[in-house]
Amino acid sequence: SVSHSQITRLYSRFTSLDKGENGTLSREDFQRIPELAINPLGDRIINAFFPEGEDQVNFRGFMRTLAHFRPIEDNEKSKDQNGPEPLNSRSNKLHFAFRLYDLDKDDKISRDELLQVLRMMVGVNISDEQLGSIADRTIQEADQDGDSAISFAEFVKVVLEKVDVEQKMSIRFLH
Amino acid sequence: EDVALAAARLGAVWLALVFALIVLPSALGISLGISEAYMWVLVKTLEWATIRIEKGVKKPRPQMLKNSAANGIIERDETPMEKEIARLHQVDFEFSDVFYFCRKGFEAIVEDEVTQRFSSEELVSWNLLTRTNVNFHYISLRLTVVWVIGVIVRYCFLLPLRFTLAAIGITSMIVGTTMVGQLPNSSVKNYLSEVVHLTCSRILVRALSGTIHYHNKENKPQKGGICVANHTSPIDAIILTNDGCYAMVGQVHGGLMGIIQRASVKACPHVWFERSEVKDRHLVTKRLQEHVADKNKLPILIFPEGTCINNTSVMMFKKGSFEIGATIYPVAIKYDPQFGDAFWNSSKYNIVSYLLRIMTSWAIVCNVWYLPPMVREEGEDAVQFANRVRSAIARQGGLTELPWDGGLKRAKVKDTFREEQQKNYSKMLVRNGSIG
Numbered sequence: 233s234v235s236h237s238q239i240t241r242l243y244s245r246f247t248s249l250d251k252g253e254n255g256t257l258s259r260e261d262f263q264r265i266p267e268l269a270i271n272p273l274g275d276r277i278i279n280a281f282f283p284e285g286e287d288q289v290n291f292r293g294f295m296r297t298l299a300h301f302r303p304i305e306d307n308e309k310s311k312d313q314n315g316p317e318p319l320n321s322r323s324n325k326l327h328f329a330f331r332l333y334d335l336d337k338d339d340k341i342s343r344d345e346l347l348q349v350l351r352m353m354v355g356v357n358i359s360d361e362q363l364g365s366i367a368d369r370t371i372q373e374a375d376q377d378g379d380s381a382i383s384f385a386e387f388v389k390v391v392l393e394k395v396d397v398e399q400k401m402s403i404r405f406l407h
Numbered sequence: 408e409d410v411a412l413a414a415a416r417l418g419a420v421w422l423a424l425v426f427a428l429i430v431l432p433s434a435l436g437i438s439l440g441i442s443e444a445y446m447w448v449l450v451k452t453l454e455w456a457t458i459r460i461e462k463g464v465k466k467p468r469p470q471m472l473k474n475s476a477a478n479g480i481i482e483r484d485e486t487p488m489e490k491e492i493a494r495l496h497q498v499d500f501e502f503s504d505v506f507y508f509c510r511k512g513f514e515a516i517v518e519d520e521v522t523q524r525f526s527s528e529e530l531v532s533w534n535l536l537t538r539t540n541v542n543f544h545y546i547s548l549r550l551t552v553v554w555v556i557g558v559i560v561r562y563c564f565l566l567p568l569r570f571t572l573a574a575i576g577i578t579s580m581i582v583g584t585t586m587v588g589q590l591p592n593s594s595v596k597n598y599l600s601e602v603v604h605l606t607c608s609r610i611l612v613r614a615l616s617g618t619i620h621y622h623n624k625e626n627k628p629q630k631g632g633i634c635v636a637n638h639t640s641p642i643d644a645i646i647l648t649n650d651g652c653y654a655m656v657g658q659v660h661g662g663l664m665g666i667i668q669r670a671s672v673k674a675c676p677h678v679w680f681e682r683s684e685v686k687d688r689h690l691v692t693k694r695l696q697e698h699v700a701d702k703n704k705l706p707i708l709i710f711p712e713g714t715c716i717n718n719t720s721v722m723m724f725k726k727g728s729f730e731i732g733a734t735i736y737p738v739a740i741k742y743d744p745q746f747g748d749a750f751w752n753s754s755k756y757n758i759v760s761y762l763l764r765i766m767t768s769w770a771i772v773c774n775v776w777y778l779p780p781m782v783r784e785e786g787e788d789a790v791q792f793a794n795r796v797r798s799a800i801a802r803q804g805g806l807t808e809l810p811w812d813g814g815l816k817r818a819k820v821k822d823t824f825r826e827e828q829q830k831n832y833s834k835m836l837v838r839n840g841s842i843g
Contacts, residue, residue, distance in 0.1 A: 241480050242517070245480075245517060245518065248522070248526060249522075251754075262516065263819070264522065264819075265515050265516065265519050265521070265522055266519065266521045266522070266811060266815050266820040266824075267511070267514075267515035267519045267520065267521065268512055268515040268516060268519070269819065269820045269825070270820055270824040270825040270827075270828055271508055271511060271512045271515070271825070271828070272508055272825060272828055272829050272832065273505060273508040273509060273512060274512060274825075277508075277509060277512035277513065277516075298513070298516070298517065301510070301513050328509075329502075329503075329505060329506060329509065332505055332509065333502075333505070349505065350500065353504070353505075353508070353829065353832050354829055354832060354833040354836065355825075355826055355829030355830065355833065356826075356829075357829060357830050357833035357834075358833050358836065358837070366499055366500050366836070369499075369500075370500055370501070370502070374502070382502075387502060390501075390502055391501075391502050391503045394501060394503055395503040395506065397506075400503070400506040400507070400510060401506055401509065401510060402510075403481050403482070403510065403513060403514055403517065404481060404482040405480060405481055405482075406480060406481060406482060
């Protein structure tokens with residue numbers, strides 16, 4: 233589990249971002265971080281912190297979302313095998329990434345949704361046609377049940393073939 | 408009535424002491440050693456406090472005391488995008504590409520390089536000021552007693568003293584420069600102007616209990632040059648004028664500051680701009696060039712960052728001062744935060760609260776390094792020159808260099824930076840895939 237000093241530091245960070253000093257963060261508070269504002273997926277990442285329809289996130293919600301990025305090794309220390317799956321399990325990390333694509337939360341990544349994410353990442357540098365064919369090729373290769381959309385299972389299969397999820401989606405604290 | 412008389416007498420004695428022990432030596436440029444003695448006691452006390460805290464911490468956590476903001480909270484993976492994503496590519500795009508941007512985003516949320524520069528540096532060990540007591544808990548009775556004594560000393564003795572000195576300093580500045588300003592232009596006037604400015608600076612430095620170490624005085628800025636330094640606080644100017652005379656550059660303010668500006672410009676050609684003139688870059692450049700061309704005029708003092716940064720890093724230098732074509736004299740200023748935090752967090756404190764905080768700190772201790780003069784080289788444009796000067800200052804002062812603009816304290820980052828990231832990613836897609 234998270235150590236006391238880590239929680240203190242994160243709380244310190246939370247309050248320094250909270251310019252309105254009302255105990256919650258708004259989207260503007262996140263966008264004030266320059267390195268996040270220039271991130272092509274910045275808006276999607278910020279969205280992940282806010283529950284459906286809400287405009288403010290409190291410290292608890294902040295920590296919950298950040299918890300997805302804890303290294304998986306931390307879990308070996310906790311003995312709670314019968315409890316709910318921890319937020320930073322490999323499966324939940326993959327779910328988190330899946331939801332970056334799946335905007336309408338229907339558990340499928342459609343061609344449109346994929347195109348939206350691609351457009352965010354490439355900006356104006358690639359034409360619609362080229363982007364369209366990239367999307368088509370990507371879906372074709374991952375789609376196994378032929379519905380021209382990517383389910384979570386298909387997503388997991390194609391991602392795990394290439395990438396060490398634990399390593400890519402983890403942030404280590406220095407102490 | 409007797410009480411009033413006694414109070415008046417006490418007040419007179421107090422003022423006489425202040426004049427004899429502080430103001431007079433300032434005017435003559437000598438030191439009686441009082442500040443040195445105070446600093447010695449202070450250093451010993453803080454060392455004792457540090458040892459007590461280290462002993463008192465129940466769980467041995469040597470990591471925490473040694474960890475400063477410079478080390479960071481998290482491990483940042485600095486692998487560039489090209490390397491991290493390109494390894495995986497046999498096709499042009501993969502679902503896992505988002506992982507890179509996602510992680511970078513979360514790293515920035517937990518800890519970013521920029522916003523931390525706009526708040527005060529964290530201390531390694533508590534310095535017995537309530538305001539810095541962030542992570543340190545109650546340790547012992549003795550420590551608390553020392554802290555209480557500290558509060559009394561700072562608020563009941565040091566604060567009135569410093570306030571008196573500041574009042575004397577500012578009044579002398581206004582009166583002195585106005586009087587000198589009446590004289591016709593001559594070398595006598597210049598000499599007297601320098602005396603007035605130096606004396607008042609020295610009084611003001613003592614008003615802050617300033618201990619300044621100047622290094623490499625042989626590189627001190629000369630007439631006809633431009634002195635640039637990193638900016639941490641409005642006090643920076645006083646720190647430098649304590650050791651030499653400069654022509655200040657800035658916008659005309661109202662209120663007390665405006666009075667000081669209008670008085671001082673009579674004695675010595677400072678460069679004050681009206682609010683409307685500041686927007687006109689050509690006008691600004693022209694006036695600075697005229698000033699610099701006159702070899703009799705004092706060196707100009709400019710802070711190219713444009714805003715106060717927290718003294719852990721040097722941010723982007725605005726290129727304006729580097730286009731003028733004069734010799735640049737870089738100066739690095741590094742404050743020791745253990746004795747008092749000099750950084751002005753203007754979004755959190757207004758100038759009055761800031762001065763109050765400064766005057767109730769232990770002291771202002773800093774190092775000033777005069778660096779060898781630099782000129783723009785062949786084929787170097789103003790931006791490259793500005794970066795070269797910035798590197799020299801950062802290296803000397805032990806500060807990190809950041810390519811970010813200090814203006815990000817208030818303004819949003821420009822879209823061009825995000826567009827650059829998008830362009831880099833697009834290049835990778837095009838290169839690896841079969842799209843031409």
